Amino acid sequence: MTIQAQKGTKDILPGDSQKWQFMEETAKEVFSNANYQEIRTPIFEATELFSRGVGTTTDIVNKEMYTFIQKERSITLRPENTAGVVRAFIENGMHRLSAPVKLWYHGPMFRYERPQAGRQRQFHQVGLELFGIEGPVADAEAIAMAIEYLKKLGLPDLSLEINSLGCPKCRTAYRDRLKEVISKNIDKFCENCQSRLDKNPLRILDCKVSQCQELLADKEIQDVINSDFICEECSEHFEKLKEYLDAMGVKYSVNKLLVRGLDYYNRTVFEIKSNSLGSQNAVCGGGRYDALTELLGGQPTYSVGWAMGMERLLSLINYDVKDYLDVFVVSSSEKEAFLLAQYLREHGFKADFDMNCKNFKKQFEKASKLNAKYAFVLGEDEISNSTVTVKNLATTEQKIIKRDDMLNFLNQV
Numbered sequence: 001m002t003i004q005a006q007k008g009t010k011d012i013l014p015g016d017s018q019k020w021q022f023m024e025e026t027a028k029e030v031f032s033n034a035n036y037q038e039i040r041t042p043i044f045e046a047t048e049l050f051s052r053g054v055g056t057t058t059d060i061v062n063k064e065m066y067t068f069i070q071k072e073r074s075i076t077l078r079p080e081n082t083a084g085v086v087r088a089f090i091e092n093g094m095h096r097l098s099a100p101v102k103l104w105y106h107g108p109m110f111r112y113e114r115p116q117a118g119r120q121r122q123f124h125q126v127g128l129e130l131f132g133i134e135g136p137v138a139d140a141e142a143i144a145m146a147i148e149y150l151k152k153l154g155l156p157d158l159s160l161e162i163n164s165l166g167c168p169k170c171r172t173a174y175r176d177r178l179k180e181v182i183s184k185n186i187d188k189f190c191e192n193c194q195s196r197l198d199k200n201p202l203r204i205l206d207c208k209v210s211q212c213q214e215l216l217a218d219k220e221i222q223d224v225i226n227s228d229f230i231c232e233e234c235s236e237h238f239e240k241l242k243e244y245l246d247a248m249g250v251k252y253s254v255n256k257l258l259v260r261g262l263d264y265y266n267r268t269v270f271e272i273k274s275n276s277l278g279s280q281n282a283v284c285g286g287g288r289y290d291a292l293t294e295l296l297g298g299q300p301t302y303s304v305g306w307a308m309g310m311e312r313l314l315s316l317i318n319y320d321v322k323d324y325l326d327v328f329v330v331s332s333s334e335k336e337a338f339l340l341a342q343y344l345r346e347h348g349f350k351a352d353f354d355m356n357c358k359n360f361k362k363q364f365e366k367a368s369k370l371n372a373k374y375a376f377v378l379g380e381d382e383i384s385n386s387t388v389t390v391k392n393l394a395t396t397e398q399k400i401i402k403r404d405d406m407l408n409f410l411n412q413v
Helices: 016-033 047-053 059-064 082-091 136-153 168-188 191-199 201-206 210-216 219-225 232-248 310-316 334-346 360-369 380-385 403-412
Strands: 044-046 066-070 073-077 101-110 122-131 158-164 266-274 282-288 303-309 325-331 351-353 372-378 387-392 398-402
Touching: 016 101, 016 122, 016 136, 016 310, 044 047, 044 082, 047 073, 047 082, 082 101, 082 122, 082 303, 122 136, 122 310, 136 158, 136 232, 136 266, 136 282, 136 303, 136 310, 158 232, 168 191, 168 201, 168 210, 168 219, 191 201, 201 210, 210 219, 232 266, 282 310, 303 310, 325 334, 325 360, 334 351, 334 372, 360 372, 372 380, 380 387, 387 403, 398 403
Parallel strands: 325 351, 325 372
Antiparallel strands: 044 073, 066 073, 101 122, 122 303, 158 266, 266 282, 282 303, 372 387, 387 398
């Protein structure tokens, strides 16, 4: 019996790996242009980091984390990376840097959930975090970075939804009122929503179960949801954010049901959705989490960020690129072919040769399959005369040049 990849994991094979490189290189380009610096955190952290930071009322902490005990210490494979970035921000004294501190990341995350299209148990995220700025300009830039990245990837048919959750001061009365009206029919809600009522009733608004969505359409509940509960300061923050979005020409809609699935958000939350996906159509989610740094033991720090699932992005990218070689060396001498290919590689060109040293016809066929631009042919005459026959594999034109002229030739074409 052969050993296979674990359920919920997937090999990234040549062909697909070029698409992943495209996503990663595009991220570096877009974020670097706005002065965001890459950060790389460990893939496992102390379990407490996620139970404190992500929140004990979330499905991630309650059901989905990969946790193990190592020498009496509880360790968890990271299910998301905001908490890890905040931990690194605190531990490395980054609050002492001049604000804003702009960071981005990409890498694997781990959640135990049912695998489905675009969602694996080992999955990958690209994300961005901005620290130190209280004003809505930080929210606007974070959203702008997400949109710019998605545009560079060529993703079609996107829509932005925004909402304000207010601050702890103004949200308390809203939560209490929401809890009061929902509790009247709580026995009709799903089991998860029933458990959320006391712990975090706002999470009920995020439920995707159809029966819960129907119950939330009740007029009394809708009146609470659509009430203007946020305080004047939070309202001003949200209105200014909308002004920034309008000024950038970014279309958006306000979704009062948008609360996001993590406990640490306050004020601005947002999602970017693709209408090319099914019901699970969010490709980016984020918002403000001003209290998280202090919650994890650091100084109070204004913060905003977002994350995208890269597997979902991959399913939407219309990116077909063939890898290529500058040169494929065709020769009856394995040694000469190897030495010439290595020489070209050392000078920055993509080169290969046939290690099986098959006949010339087979070598030319292989050169075409590898999308080589040129074949450098080394027959007995070329070897003895220190020349090489250059064949353009697209036009079939060929000519003989001196070995000493090879680099000049490749630099000019």
